[in-house]
Amino acid sequence: MSKHISVDVAIIGSGTAGLAAWRTARAHTDSVVMIESGPYGTTCARVGCMPSKLLIAAADSAHQVRQAPGFGIHPGTLRIDGQEVMARIKAERDRFVGFVLDSVASIPDEHKIIGHARFKDEHTLLVDEHTEVAAKTVVIATGSRPTYPDAWQSLGDRLLVNDDVFEWDSLPASLAVFGPGVIGLELGQALHRLGIKVWMFGVGGQVGPFTDPEVMDYAGHHLRQEFFLDADADVQRMERRGEQVEIDFCNAAGVTERIVVDYVIAATGRRPNVDQLGLDALDIERDDKGGPVVDPCTLQTSLAHIFVAGDASNQLPLLHEANAQGRIAGDNAGRFPEVRAGLRHSTLSVVFTDPQMAMVGASYRELERRYGNNGGIAIGQSGFENQGRSRVMRRNLGLLRLYGEPGSGLFLGAEMMAPDAEHLAHLLAWAHQSRMTVAQMLTMPFYHPVVEEGLRTALRDLHARLRQGPAMGDRCMECGVGD
Template sequence: MKHITADVVIIGSGTAGLAAYRTARAHHKKVVMIEGGRYGTTCARVGCMPSKLLIAAADSAHRVAEAPAFGVHPGEFRIDGRQVMSRVKAERDRFVGLVLASIDSIPAQDKVAGHARFVDQHTLMVDEHTRITATSLVIATGSRPTFPDAWRELGTLLQVSDDVFEWDRLPRSVAVFGPGVIGLELGQALHRLGVKVWMFGVGGQLAGLTDPVVMACAGKGFAGEFFLDADARVGRMERVADGVDIDFLDAEGVSERIRVDLVIAATGRLPNVERLGLERLGMALDDKGVPLADAYTLQTSLPHIFVAGDASNQLPLLHEANAQGRIAGDNAGRFPDIRAGLRHSRLAVVFTDPQIAMVGAGYRELERRYGGGGFFAIGQASFEDQGRSRVVLRNRGMLRLYAEQGSGLFLGAEMSAPEAEHLAHLLAWAHQSRMTVAQMLEMPFYHPVIEEGVRTALRDLNAGLHRGPAMVDRCMECGVGD
């Protein structure tokens, strides 16, 4: 058996793990990184990059299908599913290759392959071949898709979101369970690529939204494209010779049965911590066995152990994983001199059409924080009649902004809007800069651009703060077609 003594051990080589490794190494410490699976980040292999490749193909198909509305009539319209998936996989592999090249640059003596488990608070066993003792450790083991155990009876006809990016061709029909971020992105993309899609959810939630007005607007839009029931009553789900039969009650309570080629489970992800033996350490865990950690230092209840990325179960987003990895790695490298790291304003984007985005504090969080007592104001703008959105035939969606009464401090936003990825970045910068609504309204807005919808919502919000006049319909000063 091999024995290694290190200053810092990083468990996991994904986005958070790589960031933690490089940051800890900057302290000139001996750092060892352990990986129990394939190298390559979740984002590159099965997450943000391959999903955006599929969405890009779907967007291209949708633009062709919508062209006649502009008086442009393309010729023969055909979607080659094999070609679509071939490009998705080829480009995915290129992104993975870039990550692998980065990992290859790490010295071989700093990498250990195998599954790690804690022997005690400072000792890890990797499979049965290596025992590692460390002064400080970072848990960055990532996450995996999860679904109800009963669904395993569907065998190979049950797929998780990760499996989609290994397809050689597109199926004829799918049932997607889980209208969250991943489910909505995949479901709409597959629909626009010619796949018959049924989407089922539980509890009425949609893509992480909490504002009921934005959620209703988004739900209506998606339901106009493909079958969507965000609070479905699904009964029997059974594998048959040529697919999966699913029984459910429709909106009127009438029983229906559909047959699909595949079922896609997009019902959430689970942090990969159950094999680490954390129960031996006396570490504070949540009810799912995930380590509790300080949001600014990423330090667990054991001062020398830190957790970052999807394993922390905070915000499972690449930029968050990278930021958490840097904070955790820095603190592990400088231990016991712990520092609070910069945590950015919340910024989350769903690449549907219209896109969905959340910035800063959401509606539900503000309701809890202020008790629903009118201590925060709401401003909104619809994109149905917004000038630039109508020009490009993307006039769907709703933007809602929140600000604190009295101070006028901008608190956050939820939206389903065209180009929401860009609107959200502007708003996230304003939020992190702790700008007031008045200060935001002093910023320049060009005409005609979709960003003018932000100005409309800000003016509506300013009126709600009693710091400006009420909005006047079709007022030129308010920006006709804003």
């Protein structure tokens, strides 16, 4: 090693969690370095939430043109220019990345090290072959990467992960998406609406993030009306043929069907980037996937001076969670050995399909484990087919399910597929974090006509099922003129 340095805090990774850790650690000490092995710029800005939402916005625009005749509006022939679509996505993506790069550039060069870090021992990091870093505390914020079966490597450049989509110069004619989870559904529906022939395959029947079988069944049924979706597919063969991929699968009729696509997109999950950090050099407790076990409140590992934040912690792979975890980990690393439990927000996740999907608070599966599946919780629900504002917009699809605790009347969580679910979910997350009861939530104002009236309907239904309010009366009052 040509260089040896000693610091109070070493942060591995400069993504959302790493940058947040940097800011909070610096409040305690100026002896902080940030180590990065790849290009600067967060996953969210480069290949995640921002470019995907740009793609979805283009797809929504095309969809609205197709839906216009339902309002008596008849536009001309729809033409989607794939080169223009991708040019805007990349230009705006680069703008968002630029903001991150500006933030990184504001960090003095002496606090940044370029190279791949690995542990030599509990307090020493080796960065490539050029720098040895002795650190009192370490924050691992290395993010995650897409994962898929090794056998798929035979598809070569016909196999893509979601990151690759945002490097296209134009749009292909056809593709198969494997994995109807958050990433797969967002990309699959958007690309379908941009005129690409899409087949989507899953394993085990899972659709989206849902654990509530009724919401998941509703979502699966709705999405299958729009594009091919088999959430429990029997794929028999997948081989590259020239510049395309042949796929044989057993269809709903039990007959083997063959399709030929330009690309296969693997949206089959992500894995934390901790496998190349030299963890074998540490006596650290690991989970069943080989990653460090992490305290969710302090972000500490079993080695008290080592913290893990963001996607690398294998908790919730969401930007706002990565930012919160980075702040907690950086604060504790900076103030070590004094460590504090950080504020953890109520769970809030949104999938930007149409209708949107969202999860708030405790999931149906968590509540089953906690309360039992024999009526331990109360469930209220509302549909959006006849909800007033939703029908006005011709976006009247969706199902919202709310969970409450008998006796206390506490609001416990929600799962939904609904128009503007991103806004409904925020209201519910605030209520959940404030530990509001259903009765208290019903004292809040609801304007008319708004989609949020559908939330009020579900709250009234839940209130009644908790036996703390009257049974639901004329639901027409809920979907039409209001109270």
